[in-house]
Amino acid sequence: MTTTGEVRTEAGGRAGPWWWDRWRGAVLDWGLALASAVECAVEGVSFAERAALPLGVGVVFGAGAGSVLLVRRMWPVAVVLVFIAVAPAQMGYLMGVVGLYTLAASEAPRRIIGALSGMSFAAVFIVWFVETTQGNVRADSAVTGDWFAPFMALTMAIGTTAPPVLLGLYVGARRRLMESLRERADSLERELQLLAERAEERAEWARGEERTRIAREMHDVVAHRVSLMVVHAAALQAVARKDPEKAVRNAALVGDMGRQALTELREMLGVLRSGEEFSSQRRVEPVPLAAVGAAAAAAAAASRAEDESGEGPCLAELEELVGQSAAAGMVVDLSVEGEVRSYAAEVEQTAYRVVQEALTNVHKHAAGAKTHVRLAHRAAEIAMQVENEPPPEPGAAGAARLPSGGNGLLGMKERVAELGGVFVSGSTEAGGFRVSAVIPA
Template structure:
């Protein structure tokens, strides 16, 4: 079966001309030996040339169906010139194959023009035959139904082929669009995970470094304070590990969702307490009735406050800082302000603007607004003000 499927395209091209040519040459050269007189009246050499023309024309019927039709009609005219009473089987079948090829391999206009030209040739031969008394009108019109049927079949096959090709193109286009959407979704997910990892690592590591530094400074003089600082380092590290495991768990192949709760606005108070443990003097003010927030917005608000406080530690040091969380009717307002020096380069060479980019991306997801810039009074303070619309984001 596989072998047949492999050789079928060649058989479909060469089968008709080879078979019809073989039958025609058999009738010219072999059949008269056993059953005289010959089926082909006239010189055998002339009729041999006619059969070879038919074979050559049918061999190119797919690339040039008009040439194939012309070659078959030329052989038909040659036979008619020597014996108008009968048409050989190869010439009749070859004519039908040629008309089918015209319908199957040309556009409708070109196929119709070639059909009309071929019918005019046949009609002219039939008129001459009837005028000479070689047949009746009924006999003369007998081949036309066959011609019209095979030509129509060719047109139908071409239309089906075009529809199949169009469907393949559409399927290919849909597949490409699906792949592009999958790549875009994967890129968005990678960006989200990278943003989460940055928030977790930047905040936790910065906090742990500052706490460890403070503990080292008072290790010998104030052992109790050093012990509290190291305990805070341990607590911060454990929390960071939990969040890292949760984030990395998203990448597991079993796709099982993590059941650990995400931090939210309700956890900002605990966040502020941990920042106080690092030595950052920060005050928290919450106003308004907190509504139930959608998980994504809840996490975004927490991450904005977390990133802002982390940036204060990294770039301004232990300066007076305030966090104000306001629940308005239609929006959640976050204001983080610190007094003190302007942001300074980090000791580890970090980019002070990277965290702000993450905050802007989070706020943009909810059509919110973010303002992060130094204070206008020139005192060195810095303010982060985020406003997140609550419409459609309540739990």
């Protein structure tokens, strides 16, 4: 079955009867079929006289042949073949013109269109040549001659075949172009939808990463400072009456620790507020779909502004960190190997946090245990190790009653892994605990 392409709908269904796409197309085809049937019926009268047939037979034959135009959208080849068959009877020219146009505009192969157009051209040429030669077409004596018959036949053949075929080819090509453009538009819409979904997934992933990072930062800031505050508070409670001067020093240390913790929390909350303002601005101002992924990355980068700006902790503050633990009563020594040099801010902050969290764990789980902090500067990496001996008293680990969420070691491992480093932690043979990390420089 060869269709013209007009019977397809975008929704996949039909709004008209039978094979018609719309009622408008059905009305048009019924009108053309009626006009063709009337034309062929009138021409059937002359055909009946020439063929010595009853008048009714010629009229019925012509009306039946002309009504074939009704199925032009479904079977344009059949319409053209019927026109070629009735062309010797000098009828069906409307059917031939419309049939050739419909065939040329359809999705039929070009060889079929060319063959049927050539047959129609030949049929019309022969019929008019014969009629003109036999004298059925009268002409004035001044214009009669040998050239008149072929000229008349050629003019009629070209006039009834060339215009409808050329117009049909143009309309068919334009229709296929529009369908191709619609398909491309649908494809682009699907791609944009996929991009939007992927951008939302990337944004959700970025939000999850930021939540994890912020939780890790909050743990590092709060756990260490507050752990030292609790240790100093316990010591303050123990010596408040026996040694007032030491109690004053411990109280001052608690105050310093609290202020440092508040300062770091304010800085972190400031970054979070900046991120909220950034997000609200992005919601108010519409942005192109292509910028959604960039906006998620920008939001993640904005929340990392503090770390990347170099304002966070660094290795130069490691001695102060160890001194704070020593002031809290921990016996801790720091040893540095290799040539001291500066690293990327993220590397120094990660190394600092690893040592900080390891010392916090000693305060929580091995209070009073002697601790060794080792830092090694190597050619292409920096290594750190925090190892504590067993606590002097079995019950010392829980003396300060410090809670533990179990996220410290996991956070340190994630930090080091993000920089391509190696993190190892575990108990020692002597009953202590060791935390080791190596980070590429």
